[in-house]
Amino acid sequence: MKDNRLEQLCNAYTDLTVSDIQVLKKVASTLQLYADLSGAYMFIDCKMSHNEHAIIVAEAFPKKIDSLYGNSVVGKIVFDTFEPGVFYSYRTGKKSVIRQAVTQEGKPVEQSVVPIKNDSQEVIGVLIQEKEIDYPDIYQNEPQSLFFGQDAIDYVLGDQRGDMPIISDLLMEICLLTDQDNRLTYANPAGVKFITEMSHNEELLQKNLVELLPFIKPVFDQLDDVFVFELSLENKYLVVKKLRLRKKDKMSGTILVIQDLTELRTKEKELMMKSVVIQEIHHRVKNNLQTVASLLRLQMRNGLPEGSKPYFHDTLNRIYSISSVYEIILANEDADDDVDIVKLTGKICSSMVINDPHKKVELVIQSNGNCILTSSRKAVSIALIVNELVQNSLKHAFPFEASGEIIVDFQASKDSLALHISDNGVGMKKPKSSLGLEIVDNLVVNDLNGEFHYLPEIIGTHAVITFPVSPEVVIYDEKENLNS
Ligand SMILES: Nc1ncnc2c1ncn2[C@@H]1O[C@H](COP(=O)(O)OP(=O)(O)OP(=O)(O)O)[C@@H](O)[C@H]1O
Ligand SMILES: [Mg+2]
Incomplete structure (x- = not known):
């Protein structure tokens, strides 16, 4: 029955294979023995497939001990922020021990975590042992003060305080502690500043936090023990993490950790605005280039001295190649400056002004399934190079034949890119x-x-350009991306 639950949860929420699940089942079958032997709580957690959290897939509680966990926690989601040990073991494949962990249910425990690996040595889950911590005497004498006020925060953060500021005093995040009636019992300096600013109230201790900050009400209304909220107010953007505390299964208060992300969001907005401005500049560059090209065409139509027409054609092609770069940037969906130079080459070749329209020259572009992205600056150079070399083939390679072939081939290796432009014409x-x-x-x-x-x-001309791959020149294998 329990095995079935483990299998169901793994199938529904993880990427684990059938054989991985068999390994976990084997470990799960011994959980109860370990729990009884060590008097500790045992769990197996597995990483979820569609998010960064983990899920509890098996548990065993020691017999004859008042349960630290009211009910079964199998199927509950485990967050990185609250169970760092679990995620540390997942990431590193190593054991982790946290002497004063606070469980998601708000209970202080000593937590040991070891990774569970499959035959290929991949971490497929973690085995967790949690032992309830015996409270120091002072807390046993004053059970009510255990989680409240300064003593409580000292205890939670493992403080050796004296006259030193405690850890939460140094945090940029806002740390607040309330009692079971949502009255404020602790606020770190960032918290005091925040509440004073938001509520215009200087008397904070023992005040109801929901009355001070009405926008926080949904946080308290939510009954989950652990919850992460995103609150966006008129001019503030906050991420609120809530952890409910219990004493002997009774709600005894709430810890709130609030991050003010207003500045970050403002910067993001500014950045977005900047990228809009940059797009606008690209637009104008493209339009100006097209105006220059139109002026040249106008001049050509109004008559040119004998023999100068080809020079105008060449110049027009050069201008078109540069403006193709901007057309590609402007068509980018994600509004970035990168240019796919295979696409760019296609665009340049298709818009080329061919001196002799009667010639039938086939242009083939090959990239072996690679997508090659470069910065706009490099793309302008590549556009001009492709234009000159393809133009040369068109102009000089087929003086007699009415047809021929020009191949533009991009060959990518790990650290360099080769651009081959060849034709089957008369040769140079x-x-x-x-x-x-x-x-x-x-x-x-x-x-x-x-x-x-x-x-x-032997036949034709074959030009090669090689240049290194760099942060400005990136190659993606589209076939690989499609397969993965
Ligand atoms: N693919 C080719 N096939 C045959 N001859 C070529 C080829 N590419 C270049 N050439 C020869 O090399 C010469 C130099 O090329 P280059 O591109 O520098 O000048 P161009 O094409 O004559 O004029 P422009 O300066 O307008 O490009 C050409 O004049 C031509 O004789
Ligand atoms: Mg030329």
Whole structure:
């Protein structure tokens, strides 16, 4: 029956395999023995598949001891913030011991956690032993003060206080403690400042927190022992973590830890605004480039001196290549500046002004399933390089034939990218570099930190550019992404 529950929970909430679940079942079958032998509470927790939390899949309580946990906790969710030991063991695969842990039910315990591994040494769950801590004498004499006021916070935080400020005094987070009637019994300095500011009230001790801060009411209305709320007020954004405390199964108070994320959210908004402004600038750059291109076209239509038309064509192509970069950036869904240069190459080739429209040249772009993203700055250089080399093939490779093929091939390796541009045309006679190849050489060396050369071929011309992968040049294998 218990095994079934373990299996059901693992199947419903985790990514564990059938054989992993068998390993957990084996461990679970011995839990009761361990619990009786050590007089401690035993649990098995497993990481959940769709979030960062864990779930309790098995438990055993020692016989003849008043239960620390009122009812079964199997199926309950465990949060990282409240059970750091559990997540430490998960992350590191090591044992963890926390001498004064407070359980999600608000009970002080000594907690030991060991990872449970499968045959491949992957952590598939953690085995937890929790022993109730005997309270020091002073607390036994004053049970009511156990969790309230300064003594209580000292106890929870394991304080060796004297005249030193306690840990919660040093926290940026707001730490508040209330009694069972929601009256404030402790506030750290950040808490005092926050409540005074929000309530315009300076007398805080023993005041009902819900009356001081009405927006906090939903936090207290929520009956769960542990809860994380996000509260957004008119000009504040807060994350409130609530932990209810119990003494002998009776509600004895609440700890609230409040993070004020207003500044963070404001910065996020500013950043978003900035990215909107940057998008607007890209828009204007693109529009201005298109205006320049229109002016050139107008000039061409109004007549040009004999022989100067090809130069205008070349210039138009160069302007189109740069404006293609901005078109791609503006079409990016996630509003970032990265440019997929395979897509960019497709765009440049399709919008090229071909000098001789009667020629039938096939343009093939290959990337072996890779998506290559570069910064916009590098993309402008790559756009110009692709334009010059493809233009050269179009212009010079097929002077007689009416058809031919140009292949643009991106070959990615772990730390470099090679761009091959080849054609099956007449081949390059003796290289005499003019403006086009000078532009390519300059951009490859100075902007891409790469190399540019021609490979000897029997037929046609084969240019290769290689440049290193860097934070500005990232390669994704789309096939792998699809498979995973
Ligand atoms: N794919 C090719 N096939 C045949 N010849 C080529 C090829 N690429 C370049 N060439 C030769 O190399 C020369 C230099 O190219 P380059 O791009 O520097 O100048 P261009 O294309 O003549 O003029 P522009 O400065 O407008 O680009 C070309 O004039 C041409 O003779
Ligand atoms: Mg050229």
